[in-house]
Amino acid sequence: MKKLVLSLLVPVLAAMTMIVGGGTASAASNPYTAAGACAHDFGGSWQQASTRGRYAINSWKGHAADVYLMYNAATGYNCVVTIKRLNVGTATRTGAHLEVQGGATKGQWGDYKYYSAVQAFARDRCIRFFGSVWVNPETDSAGPSDTWGNCH
Structure with a gap:
């Protein structure tokens, strides 16, 4: 009887451990x-720019962020945004850079x-653009900062 109870109880306890917090963090x-x-x-x-509109920032810890070039056709403005993929919800050094040719x-x-x-x-x-994100102990960046493009 003891063996039967233990054989039924062990899988249940293992499953509860995974549910309560013993599983891997995501x-x-x-x-x-x-x-x-x-x-x-x-x-x-x-809207995302049609050419060269997204770059991934990869670090030694994995996919750290994505840098997007966005365009607002109604206003003629571009927006560069670096979206964090690591350390989301924690204030860490993150940057976006946009340069307009002749402007x-x-x-x-900031953090x-x-x-x-x-x-x-x-x-x-x-324009040309890039983004950066700090992933301890280094800063990684991505984007075509060396060439002009996305002329609207």
Whole structure:
């Protein structure tokens, strides 16, 4: 009888351990999309740029963030947003950079929980952009900061 009870009880206890907290931890998902982050900070409706509009930032800890180039056709503004994939919900150094050819250079750097975003007017102008995120003990970045493109 003892063996029967133990043989039934062990799998139940193992399952409860996984449910209560003995399982593996998973990364928190970011509640913001690129379009949502740009709309949250600047208003309006944003679409991902058609060419070179997304770059992944990979670090030694994995997929750290994504850098998006967004465009608002109604206003002529571009938005660059770095969406965190690691350390989501924890304020860590995160940045977004946007340079308009013959115009403004804008950067937004700080300790953010979810994303960093910046916008600049760029109708009929080319831009270049990049983003960065700090993943202890280093900063990683991505984006085509060396070439002009996405001329709208």
